[in-house]
Amino acid sequence: MAAVTQVAELGSYVEAFRELEQRTIRQPDWLRSMRRDAFARFCDAGFPTTKDEDWRFTNVAAIARGSFAAAAAGNSRLTMEELQPFRIPGAACRLVFVNGHFEPELSDKASCPPAVEAGSLAGALARNPETLNPHLGRYLNTQRDSFCCLNTAFLEDGAYVRIAKGTVVEAPLHLLFVFIGAGEPLMAHPRNLLIAEPDTQVDIVEEHVSLAEGIFFSNVVTELVAQENAVLSHHMIERENREAFHVSTLRIQAARNANVRSHSVLTGGALVRNNIHPVLSGEGAECLINGLFIGDGHQHMDNYMLLEHASPHCSSRQFYNGILDGEAHGVFHGRIIVHKDAQKTDAKQTNRNLLLSDSAQIDTKPQLEIYADDVKCTHGATIGQIDEEALFYLRTRGLKEGSARQLLLFAFAGECLERIAPGAARTYIERIIHQSLPSRVRPFSGGGLEMDRHWEEVG
Amino acid sequence: MLEIRNLHASINHQEILKGIDLTVGVGEIHAIMGPNGSGKSTLAQVLARRETYEVTQGEVQFNGKDLLAMKAEEAACEGLFMAFQYPIEVAGISNAYFLRAALNAQRKYRGEEELDAIDFLPVLREKMRLLGMEERFQSRSVNEGFSGGEKKRNEIVQMAVLEPKLAILDETDSGLDIDALKVVAAGVNAMRSPDRAIVLVTHYQRLLDYIVPDFVHVLANGRMIRSGGPELALELENKGYGWIEPVTTGAL
Ligand SMILES: Nc1ncnc2c1ncn2[C@@H]1O[C@H](COP(=O)(O)OP(=O)(O)OP(=O)(O)O)[C@@H](O)[C@H]1O
Ligand SMILES: [Mg+2]
Numbered sequence: 001m002a003a004v005t006q007v008a009e010l011g012s013y014v015e016a017f018r019e020l021e022q023r024t025i026r027q028p029d030w031l032r033s034m035r036r037d038a039f040a041r042f043c044d045a046g047f048p049t050t051k052d053e054d055w056r057f058t059n060v061a062a063i064a065r066g067s068f069a070a071a072a073a074g075n076s077r078l079t080m081e082e083l084q085p086f087r088i089p090g091a092a093c094r095l096v097f098v099n100g101h102f103e104p105e106l107s108d109k110a111s112c113p114p115a116v117e118a119g120s121l122a123g124a125l126a127r128n129p130e131t132l133n134p135h136l137g138r139y140l141n142t143q144r145d146s147f148c149c150l151n152t153a154f155l156e157d158g159a160y161v162r163i164a165k166g167t168v169v170e171a172p173l174h175l176l177f178v179f180i181g182a183g184e185p186l187m188a189h190p191r192n193l194l195i196a197e198p199d200t201q202v203d204i205v206e207e208h209v210s211l212a213e214g215i216f217f218s219n220v221v222t223e224l225v226a227q228e229n230a231v232l233s234h235h236m237i238e239r240e241n242r243e244a245f246h247v248s249t250l251r252i253q254a255a256r257n258a259n260v261r262s263h264s265v266l267t268g269g270a271l272v273r274n275n276i277h278p279v280l281s282g283e284g285a286e287c288l289i290n291g292l293f294i295g296d297g298h299q300h301m302d303n304y305m306l307l308e309h310a311s312p313h314c315s316s317r318q319f320y321n322g323i324l325d326g327e328a329h330g331v332f333h334g335r336i337i338v339h340k341d342a343q344k345t346d347a348k349q350t351n352r353n354l355l356l357s358d359s360a361q362i363d364t365k366p367q368l369e370i371y372a373d374d375v376k377c378t379h380g381a382t383i384g385q386i387d388e389e390a391l392f393y394l395r396t397r398g399l400k401e402g403s404a405r406q407l408l409l410f411a412f413a414g415e416c417l418e419r420i421a422p423g424a425a426r427t428y429i430e431r432i433i434h435q436s437l438p439s440r441v442r443p444f445s446g447g448g449l450e451m452d453r454h455w456e457e458v459g
Numbered sequence: 460m461l462e463i464r465n466l467h468a469s470i471n472h473q474e475i476l477k478g479i480d481l482t483v484g485v486g487e488i489h490a491i492m493g494p495n496g497s498g499k500s501t502l503a504q505v506l507a508r509r510e511t512y513e514v515t516q517g518e519v520q521f522n523g524k525d526l527l528a529m530k531a532e533e534a535a536c537e538g539l540f541m542a543f544q545y546p547i548e549v550a551g552i553s554n555a556y557f558l559r560a561a562l563n564a565q566r567k568y569r570g571e572e573e574l575d576a577i578d579f580l581p582v583l584r585e586k587m588r589l590l591g592m593e594e595r596f597q598s599r600s601v602n603e604g605f606s607g608g609e610k611k612r613n614e615i616v617q618m619a620v621l622e623p624k625l626a627i628l629d630e631t632d633s634g635l636d637i638d639a640l641k642v643v644a645a646g647v648n649a650m651r652s653p654d655r656a657i658v659l660v661t662h663y664q665r666l667l668d669y670i671v672p673d674f675v676h677v678l679a680n681g682r683m684i685r686s687g688g689p690e691l692a693l694e695l696e697n698k699g700y701g702w703i704e705p706v707t708t709g710a711l
Contacts, residue, residue, distance in 0.1 A: 390548075393547035394549065394557070395531035395532045396508075396531050396534075396535055397557070397564075397617065397621065398561045398564040399532060399561055400532050400564065401530070403564070404532075407552060408549070410551075414551045415550075
């Protein structure tokens, strides 16, 4: 592995990788070579720079420069009380991962139906690796993205969920990733594999939180497999501390007539990149990608969506709403690829942004690549400020400026909330949104006009 | 109730109101008429405390308090209501939620107890029924996608729920067909009371057939150029504004 040793700044990863290789020496060859290949590719490619088109607006130098120790397993000092605020009432289970490692003591699977297998990936790999072989790493594209390579290289633990054919799970499954500090900057590369077998229905909440100050680099990959006619909602909540680096990739594989809804709510972190990559691979598959990001201070929140229509008669809807205050920087990069055979595709993309301060910034880049001829694709993006007319209107009816402002923000965020089906997960998310909306009243010099952005169209 | 003295207001350094005097007593109904662009809406918006208009001179007393020192929400809580000539669409907030939040903000200001949804909804339904608005409007976003007439009726529903001391209705009759006009007029008349005052801004005598004012004023080029009784409106209807306009020019 000559390439490995040549790259000085990847030194700490090389050490951690060697350690992992030692630790996992008994694991099957396919898994070990998958890790090795991914690590080699990561070492070749290194971290992306802003010269890379997919990373134009997001500079990950702070991650590349950083040195992160791999967090060790089994030293959790968390108590159940500390996790109390992160409880979804009525959830079918809560799997807790501390610094990337599954914590059975803190997890609760008591009300998990028998047709649902929910536990740690490490456990599943130890018990029965061959059942994972057909899926694990089979969907993720490690050619495009170094972070996905890095995650695969360090693939060790995360959530493994499998819903048996024909099962309808009424209550949400909660996957809770908790960061607790260790003094030095830590990294974790949780890897989740979620499989919804044919004719199933399930809601999954994947939440990332910090219970400590300190620098943490989470690099998460979730492979979500929706088999034929599965109806599946994935809710991603990112609310780590303001020093956290968070990169996650949700790779969705939607088979024939599957219906997948991905909801993401970003409110935390210093630098967040949320990749969503659905592939509608079976005829009649449908997906909704619904994103909300709320940032202030110096937060950087990058929403990267790559949606592939690979089969005929599929439809997709993507909505991203951003609320940015302070000096926050938001990015929306929405790319739709309609492959040659994906006739009768119906795709619609909308990105709406509210800038609450003069120094908040948004870069929005919709991209359409259409290789089929009978398709219906639309996209649009707006950037605006709080509607001063509406604000005045509400105030003339007696609402204080602060409450009127918050009401308008909540209405804006509410567009995303409305797209989540009513239930325990939505109620939980609604509370989180409420807590993170800015309520300050502050003079703002910007005009009140909503303006259209110009577009780049490809294909 | 309302005393306006020598009110001057401008926007972008352009003077729109050029010295308005107007006294509205409790229990009275006043109509303000005048050509397009004469400053009627500007007056209404200044009174509703829109900050984009700069008041350069004059004073306004509202129930003995300095209205010009109030913010929009304070004026509202003190009992001033302005029905917008062009009501604003507010996406994502339901009519019922908005109106209850507004009513409760006002009740809180007055030291009264807030109403929960169970107590509030019957009140809202009753007012909506009075204005001929179907129940489904309560869960629709405020004014969003409403027709012109529906928006105007919604303004009157808001007024009826908030029960202001002084209501300024800016062209609430414009664009209404005769049936809708009758409904709106009935809604306004139901609000008539010895301890409430109403100011109607209108272009049309038609409205004044249904809501008979005590006084009629003519606003032209930022000044009140004529005041009289209901007969003034009829005269305007027959002769237009032309016959009084020389007075304006003379006063310049
Ligand atoms: N925001 C603004 N910027 C510049 N000029 C304005 C603004 N708002 C109003 N004006 C001007 O002020 C004047 C008075 O407008 P206003 O809306 O008060 O008239 P109005 O009497 O209500 O007319 P209408 O009968 O058409 O409703 C007009 O000449 C208008 O162009
Ligand atoms: Mg007007």
